[in-house]
Amino acid sequence: MNHWIIAPVVLPAVLAPFIVLAARYHIGIQRTFSVAGVLALMAIALGLVVQVSDGSILLYQLSHWAAPFGIVLVGDRLSTMMVLLTVVLALFVLLYAIGSGWDNRGRHFHALFQFQLMGILGAFLTGDLFNLFVFFEVLLIASYGLMIHAGGNARLKAGVQYVLFNLVGSTLFLFALGSIYAETGTLNMADLANRVTLIGAEETVGIRVAAVLLLLVFAIKAAVVPLHFWLPSSYAEAPAPVAALFAIMTKVGAYAIIRVYTMIFPPDLQATAGLHDLWLLPAALVSLAIGMVGVLAARRLDRLVAFSVIGSMGMVMVAISLFTPAGIAAALYYIVHSTLAGAALFLISDLVRTGRANLELTPQPPFGGLALTAGLFFAGAIAMAGLPPLSGFLGKLLVLDAAIGSDLVVWIWVIVLVSSLIGIVGFARAGSMVFWKSHGEAASEVASAMTRPAVLSYVAAGGLISLLVANTVFAGQMHAYTTTMAAELFAPQPYISTVVDTPGKLSKPKEGL
């Protein structure tokens, strides 16, 4: 058994207490260990991606207990790609936090950051629904701490809303898990996939309720309208590096939907047929529209970025809710793009805040590093709004292409294109207000005395933008990879048989449960 797959969970779990206990008062040591930890994670994640690139499934049985009884970690193409994406994002976010000094404005940033990584990576790797709940809680409780990092009344207030909303979501998750366990007697994803098909046509009430509850929980995480209300305030009020890291958290919800609704409740399953196309697709289209309208209506730059995250999640969910291999492949390509673009924009809005009194979209005097920040914002906005030449355009094209053949194809095309136009206008308005109109204002002594952002901050934000460029240049390879991934998701039998049939302790007596 290959032990590397548990390293992305164990390494941050060991590193975080070490940072708290041994390096509490030394920000330099904290930074060193945090960056070293993320670099090691990146090496491990790359190794995992290479291992599964031939289509093999990595299985890790904790304490060697066999699958339906013990907890398993499973790595396939999808989960290892999400792990790699998370770690790459974490590295740039961490560099930004160090460069801008955000990590030193409150206590325990690096420890919470490592715990957050542990939760996210665990959620991507686990093969057990209850374990998924536990990792959700780990990432949430770390995110509560990060969200109110550096304090302030507005941030604490947004933090209360964020925590309460997520507590309700967690309770709903437990209700869903309880119903699933009551109906099937297992919570292992692969085992569930086998057992759900055995449920007779007349006994599907319970499992359908459970499937809808589970979809609701993941939709809360993915901020699908009308369950998106927690996102704008909390992302706008959170410290910028934290908001940038949170860009991956909505994708955890999207990942869970892809995983559960291709493997356990696939679209052709009799019991839950008609569930996603009836509800998920319209909700995703409304999210896309509301997100982009919010971009146009926002009066502050950070809220604008938060709404653009909702819009891009709407786009991801449109592609997912088609539930075709082409749709999932487009969604996975767009997930990579949207994570990088959202995070880059949060970091750039913090670069703006460094030189300005606030982030209101009003003309204000020029600030230090204006030209470079404006250039980065321009690139980030092009990516997020989905204009050529960056990957947002390609991703949108893939989604539109995948939508041909759907019943709602006209709606999808109209809403995607019109909302893109609205988004472009919103970003153009914000950019011209913040960057161009500033030249009309007289620079006061206060403004000219303001510091330029540190070089490392630019490296971090620019690094994310250059990854977007790479995602565009290598779009062919990337899309080919996500297409194989989608094919693998729609033929989950190797995954299921690897998990269920690998022997371990307690695997022989199958009767009794």
Place this chain on the structure above:
Amino acid sequence: MELLVATAIGIMTAGGLYLVLRLRTFPVILGMSLLTYAVNVFLFASGRLTVGAPPILRDGVTTYTDPLPQALVLTAIVISFGMTAVVVMIALGAFLGADDDHVDDQPDTADTKPEGKA
């Protein structure tokens, strides 16, 4: 017994939902606690209600309690306990800092109203 447990879960969920929809943080936190109690009992019942049987599965045993929901409930209790502590601390910080314990954002003009109607 099934009726009793089901009614208890229903009443606690209803009460919890009502309290969660209140304006101020304290009732909302109480509502969250009620909801977690409800979900804990619900999880417990998801392994079927069995009276007087041990949660041990061995060869030759015909009546037993499903042990897994008990482990799940234990995890859920610990997590919800920790989460409640966290939310109490954050809410207390927000209240002491801003002297306002509304859960939702108040419109700027509504400061003078005794019960915000936002």
